[in-house]
Amino acid sequence: MSEFEKITATEEFDILMMRYDSAIREVRTKLEILNNELSLTSVESPISSIESRRKKDRSIYEKLKRQGNEISLESIEENLNDVAGVRVICSFVDDIYNVARMLVRQDDVTLIQVKDYIKNPKANGYRSYHMIVEIPVFFSNEKKPMRVEVQIRTVAMNFWASLEHQMKYKHDVEKAEQIMKELKACADTIADTDMRMLKIRESISAK
Amino acid sequence: MSEFEKITATEEFDILMMRYDSAIREVRTKLEILNNELSLTSVESPISSIESRRKKDRSIYEKLKRQGNEISLESIEENLNDVAGVRVICSFVDDIYNVARMLVRQDDVTLIQVKDYIKNPKANGYRSYHMIVEIPVFFSNEKKPMRVEVQIRTVAMNFWASLEHQMKYKHDVEKAEQIMKELKACADTIADTDMRMLKIRESISAK
Amino acid sequence: MSEFEKITATEEFDILMMRYDSAIREVRTKLEILNNELSLTSVESPISSIESRRKKDRSIYEKLKRQGNEISLESIEENLNDVAGVRVICSFVDDIYNVARMLVRQDDVTLIQVKDYIKNPKANGYRSYHMIVEIPVFFSNEKKPMRVEVQIRTVAMNFWASLEHQMKYKHDVEKAEQIMKELKACADTIADTDMRMLKIRESISAK
Amino acid sequence: MSEFEKITATEEFDILMMRYDSAIREVRTKLEILNNELSLTSVESPISSIESRRKKDRSIYEKLKRQGNEISLESIEENLNDVAGVRVICSFVDDIYNVARMLVRQDDVTLIQVKDYIKNPKANGYRSYHMIVEIPVFFSNEKKPMRVEVQIRTVAMNFWASLEHQMKYKHDVEKAEQIMKELKACADTIADTDMRMLKIRESISAK
Numbered sequence: 090m091s092e093f094e095k096i097t098a099t100e101e102f103d104i105l106m107m108r109y110d111s112a113i114r115e116v117r118t119k120l121e122i123l124n125n126e127l128s129l130t131s132v133e134s135p136i137s138s139i140e141s142r143r144k145k146d147r148s149i150y151e152k153l154k155r156q157g158n159e160i161s162l163e164s165i166e167e168n169l170n171d172v173a174g175v176r177v178i179c180s181f182v183d184d185i186y187n188v189a190r191m192l193v194r195q196d197d198v199t200l201i202q203v204k205d206y207i208k209n210p211k212a213n214g215y216r217s218y219h220m221i222v223e224i225p226v227f228f229s230n231e232k233k234p235m236r237v238e239v240q241i242r243t244v245a246m247n248f249w250a251s252l253e254h255q256m257k258y259k260h261d262v263e264k265a266e267q268i269m270k271e272l273k274a275c276a277d278t279i280a281d282t283d284m285r286m287l288k289i290r291e292s293i294s295a296k
Numbered sequence: 297m298s299e300f301e302k303i304t305a306t307e308e309f310d311i312l313m314m315r316y317d318s319a320i321r322e323v324r325t326k327l328e329i330l331n332n333e334l335s336l337t338s339v340e341s342p343i344s345s346i347e348s349r350r351k352k353d354r355s356i357y358e359k360l361k362r363q364g365n366e367i368s369l370e371s372i373e374e375n376l377n378d379v380a381g382v383r384v385i386c387s388f389v390d391d392i393y394n395v396a397r398m399l400v401r402q403d404d405v406t407l408i409q410v411k412d413y414i415k416n417p418k419a420n421g422y423r424s425y426h427m428i429v430e431i432p433v434f435f436s437n438e439k440k441p442m443r444v445e446v447q448i449r450t451v452a453m454n455f456w457a458s459l460e461h462q463m464k465y466k467h468d469v470e471k472a473e474q475i476m477k478e479l480k481a482c483a484d485t486i487a488d489t490d491m492r493m494l495k496i497r498e499s500i501s502a503k
Numbered sequence: 504m505s506e507f508e509k510i511t512a513t514e515e516f517d518i519l520m521m522r523y524d525s526a527i528r529e530v531r532t533k534l535e536i537l538n539n540e541l542s543l544t545s546v547e548s549p550i551s552s553i554e555s556r557r558k559k560d561r562s563i564y565e566k567l568k569r570q571g572n573e574i575s576l577e578s579i580e581e582n583l584n585d586v587a588g589v590r591v592i593c594s595f596v597d598d599i600y601n602v603a604r605m606l607v608r609q610d611d612v613t614l615i616q617v618k619d620y621i622k623n624p625k626a627n628g629y630r631s632y633h634m635i636v637e638i639p640v641f642f643s644n645e646k647k648p649m650r651v652e653v654q655i656r657t658v659a660m661n662f663w664a665s666l667e668h669q670m671k672y673k674h675d676v677e678k679a680e681q682i683m684k685e686l687k688a689c690a691d692t693i694a695d696t697d698m699r700m701l702k703i704r705e706s707i708s709a710k
Numbered sequence: 711m712s713e714f715e716k717i718t719a720t721e722e723f724d725i726l727m728m729r730y731d732s733a734i735r736e737v738r739t740k741l742e743i744l745n746n747e748l749s750l751t752s753v754e755s756p757i758s759s760i761e762s763r764r765k766k767d768r769s770i771y772e773k774l775k776r777q778g779n780e781i782s783l784e785s786i787e788e789n790l791n792d793v794a795g796v797r798v799i800c801s802f803v804d805d806i807y808n809v810a811r812m813l814v815r816q817d818d819v820t821l822i823q824v825k826d827y828i829k830n831p832k833a834n835g836y837r838s839y840h841m842i843v844e845i846p847v848f849f850s851n852e853k854k855p856m857r858v859e860v861q862i863r864t865v866a867m868n869f870w871a872s873l874e875h876q877m878k879y880k881h882d883v884e885k886a887e888q889i890m891k892e893l894k895a896c897a898d899t900i901a902d903t904d905m906r907m908l909k910i911r912e913s914i915s916a917k
Binding site for chain 3: 339340345387451452455456458459462463471474475478479481482485486489492493495496497499500
Binding site: 100103104107110111114115118119121122123125126127129130191195196197226227228229232 | 307317318402403
């Protein structure tokens, strides 16, 4: 049995994964409640859609390996912050910051880390707002704090990111460079258009 | 404008209703997490299905009226415990008590009231386990404790209850009495069969 | 590579499975449309819930093996009628026959086989109405007739069947016989109660 | 009773609306099956999301009124093509035409009308591909051809359209003109970026 199987083929591993799934549910519920509330009081809801995923077994193993960390359940909980991932897609840039603020303000949510790739885009043009939060989840016998990575971005940023993601599988290096340049240019145009659309919305809602 | 419209046609009423909807979501999430966890460790999941409903505007108004209470938003929150309703359908009788216990044990859930119509069936044969619980729900600006009625029953009890419910619309009194008697007899047989099925399950899982 | 992997680890196998999934969707849509229509015109909807599952890769392989049939994609389509399975749970016995009749009457549905285990229960007490139907499904390049097994039963029959299913994993033979006897007795009581409940419903709806 | 109520408060009206709901389900199922199939064979699925809505009672009435048509159930079926509406959101422009072609090619789908606002954008900048299709839907007693409007657009076009929609409620005319001009400019930039992103995708997938 390989090192990978020795950890992932255990009941304890399945239970830990179920816990991350539960944490995802809790965060989704919190976000859906906020979205429902705000849909009532504003013209449009701040959240366009919510996606979530739990990190694949294989990726968990490989990330620990890459980090040089021990391969164990404790090590997963200690060293990986993105086993549970929730992605929030907003229509407008200012909604991103509003949603983040309202989530973090809740007294059972602990903010562990923030990375604002909107104010500081990555070199390739990637824009998104990332937070690691910790929330308590109730199981049959105990209450466990669980970590969840929350990524918040606009529809346009998300579209860009999904195309950029496909580039990872592109091996023709010469052409790749050219494509990366064009992708970067598109990212900037998209960010610029997002700001113009936000200004239009502000003009519309202003009296 | 009627008294009914004066209260239900306000934005404040809509907001209160959205809050009850949110409380329903929270309770459902808690139950789904428990069910997922227990599905992992036992052969079958304790919960067969979960239904929920928010009380209709008209029924809220009529219940306050019938109780002789004031028609106001404060009065709704104070006097009605079943605006938010969650129904949990279990396969076996013992799962009912397990689910109830696990929910109430969570430290953000406050148990307000219990009515055990399984140990003490209603005169017509109705069986079900009822609880009023209070849970905190996070909104954009505040954390509010909200009340939810949780009804837990077996598949068979639920089937019986839905037929009995149809009787409410039966006006042919003479025949009604006869039907009620037959319904009562069926309720007893169903409760008896539920216990026999539970014993069979126990025999199956015993080593 | 084992014989099992040689067939299931191919893209063609994945495509065939996706086709069965699509057939399940089509049958579910047909049933949901009928249920919505009938909910409008009668007090209660005839269908209480719909479940569906596609046969596991391993079970497909083992069934072909057991039948002594060739292990190939053509053989799956030719010899297995239950790769796509839809289960319809009705509240009342007469709804079972109504739903079956309405589905089979549709001019793009071909009835391949019927097994009525309600009129002719299995020796162990199992009751359910089974049909194999064939429906056309539209893919990007072609229209394919696909087979689906549709099982229709009452809530009570379904509850019984799920408990009986657990018995398959019971190996203590002596006790097993005793349990089987008790299960059979419960199945008869449940069938009897189903008929009594149906009569009560008829009395309620009669003027 | 008003003319509006005389038609919408009837059981026949409810039945007709249920039929349009059923037609929406059928079209959604067809699209989901295509999307599932294509997700298997290409890197990304062509459809990013599907939304649907049935036209509000009030809007149905007002549209007939505005058209100068009779207010009757027959008139709805004859004169309105958009009571049932399905919106398909694609990531890339070419997916729009692929999805449209695959839907229309199915032999139970009849194409009634096409309006290509991508090739010919509206004056305000609106871009989207619109089709009216007719599909047969099976009810308990009959098979009825029903009309559905299918709108297909990119994520970016959809975002633009939702903002433009809010402008409808803007009454400050002077400022409105300015906003419309800016919206038109954004629409053009978005369409341009959509084409650049499509070219990047083509470069990525080219060998």
